[in-house]
Amino acid sequence: MVRLHARALLCTLALLLGSAAPASAAVRERAAGTGVTPVILVHGYNADPGVWGSLRADLLASGYTEDDVFAWGYDTSRSVNETLSGRFASYVEQVLARTGARKVDLVAHSFGSLVTRWYVKYGGGTATVDHWMSLGGPNHGTTLAWGCALWSQACRDMTPGSYVQTRLAQGDETPGAVRYDTWWSDCDEVVDPDSSVHLDGADNHPAGCLAHNDLLTDATVSRQVRALLRG
Structure with missing residues (x-):
């Protein structure tokens, strides 16, 4: 018994x-060592995660699953360093916990480039980010941001010489073992000058004559992004 x-x-x-x-x-x-690195897509100023429809579809068609691709939505009127980078850090931790991955890849458009760069440089992201990509990011500011700087903190952060721009430019612009890539257009009507996108230490890719938002849907840019993510 x-x-x-x-x-x-x-x-x-x-x-x-x-x-x-x-x-x-x-x-x-x-x-088991067979999964891909999760990708987090981060939209730009006055936008939402819906802008990633084209690239998201391309990622899913190329072997990623719904469990691998994430899009962070946030209030784009808030401060990069005081609010948004901290909230993004929490989101990254959620993605890591959900997927069981050790690192994530980041693809940011426009203003999202500043939020994610601050996280990588000052928020511990060098330990959690494998690949950082910027599509039309005002990485050294854009003169057009002066037009909305009076009422928008995000616009003030995007103005040349702002606190955020100065701090991000200090020392190494591409710190850690993170791989950095940017895409810039010589017809970008939002980022002025076009060279603002470039970062020392990054691979800076010319996208040809594309409007600012067309960087989100251009087939060549998408193909290059996906190739580098899986490289």
């Missing part, structure tokens, strides 16, 4: 252990 009770207890424990909080398919794949 004692042996039967012991055997029953062992069987019960085995069932409980086998059914307790099963890992998602994405976590199991990464544990």
Whole structure:
């Protein structure tokens, strides 16, 4: 009788252990070394995650799954250094916990480039980011931001010589073991001058004559981004 009770207890424990909080398919794949690095897409000023529809579809068509691609939405009127970078850091931790990954890849458009750069440089992102990409980021400011700087903190952050711009330009513009890539257009009507996108230490890719928002949907830019992410 004692042996039967012991055997029953062992069987019960085995069932409980086998059914307790099963890992998602994405976590199991990464544990086996077969998963891709999760990608977080970060939109720009006065936008929302919906702008990533084209690139998201391309990522899914090229082998990523819904468990691998994330898009962060945020209030673009807030301060890069005081508010947004901290909130983004929390979001990255959520993605890492959900996927079981050790690092993430970041693809940012426009103002999102400043938020993610601050996180990488000053928020511990050099330990959690594998690849940082900027599409039309005002990485050294844009003169057009003066037009909305009176009422928008985000616009003030984008003005040349602002506190955010000065701090991001100090020392190494591309710190850590993170891989950095930017895409710039010589027809960008938002980032002025065009060269503001370039970062020392990054691979700075010319995208040709594209409007600022067309960087989000251009087939060549998408192909290059996906190739580098999987490279």
